[in-house]
Amino acid sequence: MENLKSNPNSHLTAKERDTLSFPAKILLNKNLIVGDVLDFGCGYGSDVKLLKAQGINIDGYDKFHFPDYPSKKFDTIICFYVLNVLLPEEQATVLMELSQLIKPTGKVYIAVRRDLQFEGFRTHKIHQKKTYQCNVILNSKSFFRNENCEIYEYQHYNQTKRTEKVDCPFCNPDSERELIVESATAYAIYDKFPVNRGHALVIPKKHCSDYFDLSFKEQAACIFMLNRVKEIVSEKFNPDGFNIGINIGEKAGQTVHHVHIHLIPRYDGDVEEPRGGVRGVIPKRQKY
Structure with missing residues (x-):
């Protein structure tokens, strides 16, 4: 750009x-x-x-x-x-x-x-x-x-009903959910079951399960929005750090088969030992 x-x-x-x-x-x-x-x-x-x-x-x-x-x-x-x-x-x-x-x-x-x-x-x-x-x-x-x-x-994306992919919660998000921000190709909402206060999701509007199957332009739009959502969450919740993650495939923990990027605010004391961060997806490998 x-x-x-x-x-x-x-x-x-x-x-x-x-x-x-x-x-x-x-x-x-x-x-x-x-x-x-x-x-x-x-x-x-x-x-x-x-x-x-x-x-x-x-x-x-x-x-x-x-x-x-x-x-x-x-x-x-x-x-x-x-x-x-x-x-x-x-x-x-x-x-x-x-x-x-x-x-x-x-x-x-x-x-x-x-x-x-x-x-x-x-x-x-x-x-x-x-x-x-x-x-x-x-x-x-x-x-x-x-x-x-x-x-x-x-x-707002969640105020209009679509006839395709009606069973996908991210193609047809709940109209009562708070929409954080939206662009032409992506939108962001707060996670329905948040890990921490301010846990947000950045979601491309294109129905696609694998992040790596998105075009570079679509990936770039998501990352551009991620930066904006980080600013919004920082101002609203004042966290001490962030974890960013994408689950790709069932073996990696993906349960909703529509790409979404997790932005998880972290706070002092939210876990006993934060060292290792995202390495904790395999708990015994978190500490080294």
Whole structure:
């Protein structure tokens, strides 16, 4: 993945407008901008201002122009033309942030451009600095599409029912379980039978029993999320260390045949002698 420092000018693509953006008009006309609303990546805040004037309870967040990060969860989040100007790692970060900011039963509407003729870095016509753009395809429900844009509707993975692999608890997770964070290809929840406080699972959405059968991209997405979940668990539970593990095959202890990575927080005194860590999967070999 590219270094995030190689894309410092994404904020220069923001535009000032005196009318609602096209995606905002579509959603407003269908009465879908409801409850507490967040415009994530709002740029100069034009939609925020215009929707407020129509009685919408909306806040705006933009890393560059409105940098006060939201401190609550929302019923509706709109995110228009943000992903198109971000590198893949930045896109994944934004999707995870959106999943954390939306209420469990809320909805996120993500608009992406469909009229891009050139992908990559280019010199911005007005600012004369290098800016990035790319086409984006998500695996969420496509709500609207024309030749210029597509709008996706996203809900938490455990709030939508699927008809395939209905017996797999990770393809169809319980809607009552707390979803920690989610990206396009993976999600994380707390273990139903935790070894320790904050014991979390990172799970690819692709149904696959063997971690080594995942593509490199799918593995990388899981590890990228693992880093994020570690930060969340650290802030919430303040552990003294971690064990990370993947069970592959019944002889290695795998009981659910869908890949999942265990992130197990460790605390001072949780076992009499922690030395050896994951070597303890074979107890007599833990100490050496």
